[in-house]
Amino acid sequence: MNYCLMCQGRINEYFDFAWVLSLQQPRKSFLCKNCHNNFMILINHPNCPGCGRRMNKKELCVDCKKWEKIYDDLLGNTALYEYNEAMKTYFERFKFMGDYYYFNIFNEELKAVIQKKYSKGWLYVPIPLSFQSFQIRMFNQVEALFSGLKLTDLLVVKSGEKIQQSKLNRRERLTMSQPFILNTHSGVKVEATNIVLLDDIYTTGRTLYHAAIIMKNAGAREIKSITLAR
Amino acid sequence: MQKEDFFGRWVTLKKTDQIMIEDETCFVKKDALKVQKNTIICNRCKQRTIKQRAFLPNQQYYCPACIMLGRLTTQHILYTIEEPNHFFDISNPLTWEGELSQNQLRCSKKVVQIQQNNKDLLLWAVTGAGKTEILFAGLAAAFKQHKRVCIASPRVDVCNELYPRLKAAFACTTMALLHGYQTEKYEYTQLVICTTHQLLRFKNAFDMLIIDEVDAFPFKGDTMLLNAVSSARKPVSSLIMLTATPTHFLRSQVRKKKLAVEYLPSRYHGYELPVPKLIIRSKWLKELQKGKICNNIRKTINTWIDSGAPFLIFVSRIDFLKDVNIVIEKFIKGRCVGETVFSADKERIEKVQKMRDGDFQYLVTTTILERGVTFAGLNVLVLGADDELFNSASLVQIAGRVGRSTQCPGGDVVFLCSRKKRNVVNARKQIVALNLKGKNKK
Numbered sequence: 321m322n323y324c325l326m327c328q329g330r331i332n333e334y335f336d337f338a339w340v341l342s343l344q345q346p347r348k349s350f351l352c353k354n355c356h357n358n359f360m361i362l363i364n365h366p367n368c369p370g371c372g373r374r375m376n377k378k379e380l381c382v383d384c385k386k387w388e389k390i391y392d393d394l395l396g397n398t399a400l401y402e403y404n405e406a407m408k409t410y411f412e413r414f415k416f417m418g419d420y421y422y423f424n425i426f427n428e429e430l431k432a433v434i435q436k437k438y439s440k441g442w443l444y445v446p447i448p449l450s451f452q453s454f455q456i457r458m459f460n461q462v463e464a465l466f467s468g469l470k471l472t473d474l475l476v477v478k479s480g481e482k483i484q485q486s487k488l489n490r491r492e493r494l495t496m497s498q499p500f501i502l503n504t505h506s507g508v509k510v511e512a513t514n515i516v517l518l519d520d521i522y523t524t525g526r527t528l529y530h531a532a533i534i535m536k537n538a539g540a541r542e543i544k545s546i547t548l549a550r
Numbered sequence: 551m552q553k554e555d556f557f558g559r560w561v562t563l564k565k566t567d568q569i570m571i572e573d574e575t576c577f578v579k580k581d582a583l584k585v586q587k588n589t590i591i592c593n594r595c596k597q598r599t600i601k602q603r604a605f606l607p608n609q610q611y612y613c614p615a616c617i618m619l620g621r622l623t624t625q626h627i628l629y630t631i632e633e634p635n636h637f638f639d640i641s642n643p644l645t646w647e648g649e650l651s652q653n654q655l656r657c658s659k660k661v662v663q664i665q666q667n668n669k670d671l672l673l674w675a676v677t678g679a680g681k682t683e684i685l686f687a688g689l690a691a692a693f694k695q696h697k698r699v700c701i702a703s704p705r706v707d708v709c710n711e712l713y714p715r716l717k718a719a720f721a722c723t724t725m726a727l728l729h730g731y732q733t734e735k736y737e738y739t740q741l742v743i744c745t746t747h748q749l750l751r752f753k754n755a756f757d758m759l760i761i762d763e764v765d766a767f768p769f770k771g772d773t774m775l776l777n778a779v780s781s782a783r784k785p786v787s788s789l790i791m792l793t794a795t796p797t798h799f800l801r802s803q804v805r806k807k808k809l810a811v812e813y814l815p816s817r818y819h820g821y822e823l824p825v826p827k828l829i830i831r832s833k834w835l836k837e838l839q840k841g842k843i844c845n846n847i848r849k850t851i852n853t854w855i856d857s858g859a860p861f862l863i864f865v866s867r868i869d870f871l872k873d874v875n876i877v878i879e880k881f882i883k884g885r886c887v888g889e890t891v892f893s894a895d896k897e898r899i900e901k902v903q904k905m906r907d908g909d910f911q912y913l914v915t916t917t918i919l920e921r922g923v924t925f926a927g928l929n930v931l932v933l934g935a936d937d938e939l940f941n942s943a944s945l946v947q948i949a950g951r952v953g954r955s956t957q958c959p960g961g962d963v964v965f966l967c968s969r970k971k972r973n974v975v976n977a978r979k980q981i982v983a984l985n986l987k988g989k990n991k992k
């Protein structure tokens with residue numbers, strides 16, 4: 321019997337005729353239908369081509385216009401879900417309480433999207449975690465969400481730097497200084513490669529653009545990003 | 551970290567942390583998790599989890615069952631010091647001056663006796679019987695003997711309501727209120743008022759453990775919380791369970807004479823519990839969906855509105871709330887105001903407060919208001935009482951909202967159902983039986 325991770329209720333699975341004919345293994349589901357509907361899907365809706373936020377028309381949002389003035393290229397972020405109440409409770413449990421198993425809920429979906437959009441010739445670079453946060457959490461939530469893919473650790477957090485953005489407000493976030501440096505021990509050449517940056521939440525875009533500059537300075541050709549929530 | 555923090559309580563530290571206190575001999579030390587072949591067992595909540603659910607990427611494990619109290623991993627160690635009962639002498643701890651009714655006095659004496667003999671007791675007191683006051687004599691006796699006492703409840707609102715009342719009744723006793731939404735630091739106190747989840751943090755701490763509303767969610771049927779109760783109390787200690795609607799299991803324990811029981815079948819004002827009136831109408835739901843209300847219900851609501859009495863309308867599901875409210879509003883035509891309330895409602899507390907203040911005359915609600923709320927002179931209507939979501943315990947609790955004050959001890963309880971189902975009949979039977987018992991005891 322399967323139980324929903326968000327509401328602990330039972331999951332009713334439907335076995336229809338098409339599924340029987342397809343001879344597939346039953347797919348393990350982690351959410352019930354009701355809880356799944358609480359997460360707002362963003363792809364297949366008109367959204368901002370810069371950050372993936374939900375818009376009425378497909379055009380740049382106000383924030384992305386500002387980023388465009390500072391940096392020439394936008395990240396073209398793909399966000400799967402809107403950061404709403406359901407997503408907030410999800411991150412509360414997964415990231416802050418540290419229930420590692422919850423990465424399963426979105427893992428399959430994220431993998432499918434990334435393999436469809438950026439299949440060949442792209443390096444997958446996760447946003448790293450500071451040493452202190454890792455000590456407490458004992459896992460990197462971005463690596464967990466995208467586990468199963470070949471990830472390249474090109475970034476590290478400067479020692480002594482602590483990026484706990486969830487405790488800052490918007491202005492404080494935007495004025496944050498560069499927290500990352502290039503990982504010189506990775507043994508991977510960044511020059512003339514295409515890079516997809518991976519993160520859990522896109523809030524102001526500050527973190528991802530910090531990471532993007534490092535990649536740009538190291539000689540990367542094209543830089544895109546994917547996040548679970550926006 | 552102070553030594554007092556460890557008294558009768560699990561304190562978790564990482565293996566890399568060092569305790570600052572010199573003499574290590576008084577500590578009881580335990581690994582947080584026991585790793586077995588396919589499963590791990592948590593030493594705090596005693597739950598077994600398969601490894602696949604509990605692994606961390608760095609070859610460590612964690613316990614997902616009690617994660618809301620802070621995650622325990624294989625890198626943690628639990629420390630505790632045996633409860634020493636270091637409390638001050640208080641010659642007369644009870645600062646409450648009130649009088650108990652004869653029935654209350656009888657129960658109160660029983661509680662003192664149970665406390666003295668370290669036994670278990672089920673206190674089956676009807677809704678609105680004045681349960682808290684019954685405990686006072688027993689608590690006072692326990693405090694005099696330097697005993698450590700805990701009052702736990704599955705519901706946060708019950709804890710929040712109990713704390714100021716006990717603070718007023720025992721002014722000199724140290725007490726703490728613990729629950730998940732609280733930020734205050736833990737302090738070693740003689741009386742602890744907490745949610746049942748917080749009991750997991752204690753180890754052989756309490757000489758007297760009182761559980762209010764034992765049959766409420768999430769305590770009911772939760773093995774983890776049952777374990778928590780048995781490990782939080784001392785091996786020799788008393789346990790007192792309070793409820794108006796004991797579960798089947800508790801009742802069978804009483805029948806087998808394994809559990810002592812004390813009834814408090816009449817309310818403190820001495821009036822009987824209102825017996826629910828059944829209205830059976832097989833197609834009420836279809837009628838309601840068309841915007842119609844049957845005549846019987848119309849008449850009762852009309853009389854309530856005319857007399858200006860507040861009333862609650864209970865429905866079984868959150869999705870019904872809006873539809874029902876639209877129909878009711880249409881019927882009322884602005885003669886009085888009301889709202890809908892449900893568990894995840896952001897204005898839940900304000901709306902209930904408005905109801906208390908008399909700004910609203912009615913609320914349409916789900917089972918969240920079945921316990922722990924008191925409105926004077928209330929009437930209650932349950933739509934679809936035969937729905938499986940209303941078990942007989944919650945129906946008795948709902949009926950118990952009515953007639954709680956001395957000024958207006960009467961009131962109407964109306965159950966509308968499509969057919970006579972067991973839960974409805976049982977609920978009615980229980981109320982009638984309790985009324986009969988109350989008459990005989992007088």
